[in-house]
Amino acid sequence: MSTDVEALNNPETLWNAETVYRPDLFKGKVALVSGGGSGIGRAVALLFARLGATLVICGRTAEKLEKVAAFVRGKGGTVLVVPTNVREPEQVDALYQRIHAEFGRLDYVVNNAGGQFPQNAIDYAPKGWAAVINNNLNGSWYMMQRAAQYWRDVKTPGSIVNIVVVTERGMPGVAHTVAARAGIIGASRTVAVEWAPLGIRVNCVAPGLTATEGLEVYPPEAQKEFPLANPLKRPGTPMEIAESCIYLSASSGSFITGEVLTVDGGGKLWGELWTAGRPEYYR
Numbered sequence: 253m254s255t256d257v258e259a260l261n262n263p264e265t266l267w268n269a270e271t272v273y274r275p276d277l278f279k280g281k282v283a284l285v286s287g288g289g290s291g292i293g294r295a296v297a298l299l300f301a302r303l304g305a306t307l308v309i310c311g312r313t314a315e316k317l318e319k320v321a322a323f324v325r326g327k328g329g330t331v332l333v334v335p336t337n338v339r340e341p342e343q344v345d346a347l348y349q350r351i352h353a354e355f356g357r358l359d360y361v362v363n364n365a366g367g368q369f370p371q372n373a374i375d376y377a378p379k380g381w382a383a384v385i386n387n388n389l390n391g392s393w394y395m396m397q398r399a400a401q402y403w404r405d406v407k408t409p410g411s412i413v414n415i416v417v418v419t420e421r422g423m424p425g426v427a428h429t430v431a432a433r434a435g436i437i438g439a440s441r442t443v444a445v446e447w448a449p450l451g452i453r454v455n456c457v458a459p460g461l462t463a464t465e466g467l468e469v470y471p472p473e474a475q476k477e478f479p480l481a482n483p484l485k486r487p488g489t490p491m492e493i494a495e496s497c498i499y500l501s502a503s504s505g506s507f508i509t510g511e512v513l514t515v516d517g518g519g520k521l522w523g524e525l526w527t528a529g530r531p532e533y534y535r
């Protein structure tokens with residue numbers, strides 16, 4: 253893939269990138285972004301911070317989070333780092349308690365932490381299947397349920413955006429993650445109705461192929477074909493995904509709940525994405 257992943261993910265570039273949103277949009281608000289130490293999560297976190305939000309970022313690796321936090325603080329923003337494994341409900345609970353103790357409020361959650369490995373489904377080991385389901389279905393669920401409990405208890409409204417994948421045509425090589433994300437989409441549609449009386453909106457953003465360092469886990473022969481994944485013949489940028497998360501979180505999304513916003517350059521309609529490489533049969 254020829255796209256310059258490093259440049260597109262550079263914090264300074266992201267901070268200065270053009271945005272349609274006004275600088276004080278989230279003044280006085282608190283936003284939590286999981287997986288905020290890299291890729292899409294970092295771009296979402298930086299945009300929230302740039303638009304005036306107090307930021308909370310979590311993920312498993314403290315160093316990655318601290319780098320993002322140092323950058324935002326350097327720009328005058330307020331950031332709380334809480335290293336958290338979203339697969340552990342006790343850690344998720346502690347995260348929300350910490351946010352309440354520090355800021356006494358929470359307005360937005362972008363549930364972005366996740367990931368998988370590419371492998372033909374027929375070869376998945378039970379442990380591999382379980383790891384991906386645990387990360388992307390259970391982990392995302394703990395995060396969204398705990399957010400709802402928080403807003404119910406403090407009696408304030410809130411918005412959740414779950415980052416998923418495009419599930420409509422499946423995605424060879426990552427059946428485990430498609431299964432997990434389809435589960436989150438189903439749960440989101442369901443709780444969008446259950447939690448509306450609490451003033452909670454729940455939506456999903458389904459990115460197509462997006463240029464982040466996360467793509468390094470895919471084999472080079474798969475990466476070579478990535479530009480054929482959609483009619484625009486290029487990967488999406490982290491900034492494009494970040495702006496769509498802001499769209500759903502801000503008042504621009506106030507009448508949207510239970511929805512999946514697909515941001516994939518039309519890949520749902522045309523294109524092929526062979527994450528573990530294209531099999532001979534489909535050449």
Ligand SMILES: CCC/C=C/C(=O)SCCNC(=O)CCNC(=O)[C@H](O)C(C)(C)COP(=O)([O-])OP(=O)([O-])OC[C@H]1O[C@@H](n2cnc3c(N)ncnc32)[C@H](O)[C@@H]1OP(=O)([O-])[O-]
Pocket residue numbers: 366367368369370371377378379380381383384387417460461466467469470525527
């Ligand atoms: C491209 C389009 C769409 C999407 C793009 C993106 O999302 S890009 C952004 C994406 N970003 C990311 O994807 C982030 C990076 N991804 C990850 O962090 C991991 O994929 C994870 C979610 C499984 C980590 O969960 P963890 O720490 O619990 O995992 P662990 O390491 O302890 O392994 C547990 C078990 O899983 C199995 N197994 C694992 N790897 C492979 C493999 N390569 N091969 C085969 N099997 C594999 C194995 O059974 C292993 O057990 P073992 O044999 O060791 O006893």
Ligand SMILES: NC(=O)C1=CN([C@@H]2O[C@H](COP(=O)(O)OP(=O)(O)OC[C@H]3O[C@@H](n4cnc5c(N)ncnc54)[C@H](OP(=O)(O)O)[C@@H]3O)[C@@H](O)[C@H]2O)C=CC1
Pocket residue numbers: 286287288289290291292293310311312313314316336337338339364365366367368387391415416417418458459460461462463464465466467
């Ligand atoms: N890039 C793409 O083409 C696409 C990406 N996505 C999804 O978007 C999200 C972000 O991916 P992207 O930015 O590309 O890749 P990254 O690998 O950079 O991002 C994943 C982030 O999630 C964090 N994370 C993973 N597992 C956990 C966990 N158990 N607890 C807490 N944090 C965790 C990672 O940090 P750490 O390892 O330190 O915990 C990392 O910061 C993922 O859910 C991904 O599957 C969806 C469609 C396409």
